[in-house]
Amino acid sequence: MVAGAVLSANPLKLDIRSHKKCVGICAVVTIASFQYGLDYALVGGFMAMPGFLRVFGYLDPVSGKWAIDPTVQQLISSLMTIGTFVGSLLVGPFSSRFGRRHGLWSATLMNFIATAIMIGTTNLGALYFSRFILGISVGWFLTFAQVYVNEAAPAHLRGIMFAVYQSQLSIGSIVGAAVDRGTHLMEGPEAYRIPLAVFFVAPTIQTIALFFFPESPRWLMTQGKEEAAKSALRRLRNKNISTAEFEAEFNEIRISTHEQMEQRHGKHLWLEMWRGRDRRRTLLSIAIICFHCANGSSWVNIYTTYFLNAAGVTEAFSYSVMVTCMGLTGALASAFVVRRLDRRLIVLIGVGACGLCQLAFAITWTVAPGSVAAAKCVIAFISLFTFFYVAYAPYAWLMGGEYPNNHLRAHTYGVATALNFLGNWLGVFTAPYFINPASLGWNAKYGYIWFGSNAILFVFTWFCIPETRDRTLEEIHEMFEANVPARKFKSYVCTSTRAMADAAIKETEVNSVVHKENVVRTEKV
The missing domain is CATH 1.20.5 (Single alpha-helices involved in coiled-coils or other helix-helix interfaces)
Structure with missing residues (x-):
């Protein structure tokens, strides 16, 4: 599985310098993922902020401290995820008509509306509504950005660009955790309103930049706009690229897309994605993308601060910042190896390590619940879990976007992302029942469940996930059309x-x- 001679039909120079322009464009587009990481860190911290709890929580007469009702906690966390589920289902129809850039602009508008409501309201109903709208926005940010990068980046650089994508998400988490740490001791509503204002920053930068970026050439080709597609591809490539290289890449896109569209002309895309060879591609895309919710990352990510605080860990906010920094370290580490290691190997190592980390802090809390030693051990393994999860997570997103064909990509990717967010919602919604002392109070023993799910992911990856490193989207289409077995993708x-x-x-x-x-x-x- 270590990098060797890849039998790719990619006609471009396999370096980074020759594609600096496209790398820069994709890096700006992936700023969208900043919002997702920011939300996970910010809202998780709100649950332990007196300033937030004074408005949306209650004063516990027994402990004399501010607390939050588990149902309110669930709704605040999970309604955003439900919004991402609904938004992701709308990606296909919207994208088919309006394209990837307009999807990102629409996400920005919804983000601004939702953030303004959250900052201004003290009503739980309005807060729930804004969390739902924000979820649609975040779902569109993530999905449209990933589809754009998949279709715009050269084949050999898609892995690196998704590592950048994950780094942006990790940076968002670090910023969110750091801002929460700086404001969590404030007694008034500014404790959470100041962090919420950060939601305006990244979308504003991206919105302005998108006016200078081209639409996805593959999407333009599916619309029958061949000259516009060629112009967009030219704008994505450096000026000094050779004519032969450019024409070869464009010819691959043009011929392959025309063939795909002729096969599905006049057919309903929602149905076509489940028929023939496309059914395999759809199921694989859904499966690999849903790895994110099936490995237990949802409860670890969003409840880290709350969990540490409930477990009696001092300086929980500081440790939360440390954990998010480990995530960024994992993303950066993966960027250095993605050109050298097969994606299947990275995913296998990632899910295997995540499962062992979940098992480790579950056993620790079973042996010595509530002790200082157990708390330190839990912090260590949560940090390691975050490192390995973030190191492999971008390539699960990447492969999920590579498997569908050009005409069905937005629909398939939207459904896969929606189901992943549905799984995330299930994890976020049920986690309080397990970790909240007012319910089962399992704390870190919740990891036993997720160890089993990671074991299943490891086996599934080994037998079913095809290797696509350095392959163009057109090559991947050809291999699926030829019904190549998963284990033979690399040598085909x-x-x-x-x-x-x-x-x-x-x-x-x-x-x-x-x-x-x-x-x-x-x-x-």
């Missing part, structure tokens, strides 16, 4: 896709020779 030679690229290169060479001959004749005359 995509002759049809390579022929598309070679035909464009030969045509470019012929045109170049003809042009030179015409110049010579003109000079002689």
